[in-house]
Amino acid sequence: AQSVTQLGSHVSVSEGALVLLRCNYSSSVPPYLFWYVQYPNQGLQLLLKYTSAATLVKGINGFEAEFKKSETSFHLTKPSAHMSDAAEYFCAVKDQAGTALIFGKGTTLSVSS
């Protein structure tokens, strides 16, 4: 069964520092992989998605993620954190078109000045 594991429930960085949020997936077939962000008291917003077109995926707000099949990973990065990046980040997977997304437990990103 497909699943995702987000390593680190809470990540703290300083403003301007590199952001790295980890996601490993378990799927028997090439998956569809997504990152979503949820700001406090707001809905889910799609950051980026991998659908096999390119292994390095660029998303909104300067975020990007790299699909590494050998490591079954889809880590989210941003070169320079901004205070406005503080939010909850969810990695999600589906292994077939038309099925529902399965979410990881989420990572809370805190950014300090």
Add this chain to the structure above:
Amino acid sequence: SAVISQKPSRDICQRGTSLTIQCQVDSQVTMMFWYRQQPGQSLTLIATANQGSEATYESGFVIDKFPISRPNLTFSTLTVSNMSPEDSSIYLCSPGLAGNGDTQYFGPGTRLTVL
């Protein structure tokens, strides 16, 4: 992407009562997914609803507790029945959109508090 609306946006209910949450999409979709997000937690899939057939429930969720209707391709409802404080969560609908990398977009959610 689709425009997704949910009603109500939030509600405070008494235990033992039921609440029906509505989800409206601005385009026709075959499948509708319903999720629950408990306080401080991730999203958990409740059920998948296809138009014209009974919803398929995930382990731990049953139709008597969370009946779902899907009267047409743009609308769905989720009812939370005989509520208890443990049902306090955000409930979100998400249409299954074909194509576009099978991206799922989410409604704004219904924040439910059960006293």
